Amino acid sequence: MSQQEVQTELDQIRRYFKKVGLRWTKQREIIVEQAFLTHDHFSAEGLYDMIKDRLGGDSAHLATVYRTLQVLEEGGFVEGMEVAKGEGRVFEHTLGHEHHDHVICNDCGKIIEFHSEALEDLKRREVEKLGLAMTSHSLRIHGDCLKLKNEGVCPNLPS
Amino acid sequence: MSQQEVQTELDQIRRYFKKVGLRWTKQREIIVEQAFLTHDHFSAEGLYDMIKDRLGGDSAHLATVYRTLQVLEEGGFVEGMEVAKGEGRVFEHTLGHEHHDHVICNDCGKIIEFHSEALEDLKRREVEKLGLAMTSHSLRIHGDCLKLKNEGVCPNLPS
């Protein structure tokens, strides 16, 4: 996401904050900006560290990061999920992304996103059979890397 | 699961413990038995409470429940998952069950299980396209109850 696109997202989120009666503070701006500058999935503490690296140690307190992420999640701007047992939640921003599922590589831990309309339809239909209207869902698939198995190299490993 | 079926599961698990060089203790028997007597999903602490209710306060320590659940999960006898943000993991036993997905009712929180072979196939194929061989996955769908919306009654609420 380019700096310019981030600006558009920022504006949109700022309007949301105002609309629901929340104040737009320096800290919130910093946190939201960092969240949307970040391409990968991030944890609350990870985001906090990125902010420290970029702007210095006292730009936004960790507790404020948590509080802001909570607001963003309620507003539907980010989505949190548990990736591995015993670890904290990781987030991703959702503005301008269609919903996607996650594949987690057993070999390197990398999170790969994918989207399948057919899969979405099927989920929705299966749930309707049970008498519910799907509002959200989370699909995480763990898998072994075939390239690693066949060629000894995991293409998902950071190079 | 009937008392007799539980006995069969117990035997199977006891053999597993022995085979991998773990001891079969009174506490482990109590914990495994309770886990397989239980039809619903349970948390570690919930299982501990059930044991206290059934057998008294000092039958098995909470730490032992955690340790045993870990072994059972590694052995593939139970499966743990996070249902709601900020809450602990819940478990279900898997022996003699085919894999299933979960639907969580937004209205009453009830967890409904379902299985769809078509959905399984599609997941597997989508992941293979990405170069991975699916080893496990977790699909949780949250939905609004249609009966509640249309008729004012959520059939998933405990009666």
Place this chain on the structure above:
DNA sequence: GTTCATGCAAACCTTTTGCAACTAA
């Protein structure tokens, strides 16, 4: 000037761990 947000530290909750006592094999 009010009301809400922040920083800080302390609390919280679930899960894990170190260790001495114990027990299955």
Place this chain on the structure above:
DNA sequence: TTAGTTGCAAAAGGTTTGCATGAAC
């Protein structure tokens, strides 16, 4: 006998919260 297991209490790790101070409106 002896290596693995338990109970206990303490620690750990991620997240939340109460409160006084400070900033947005």
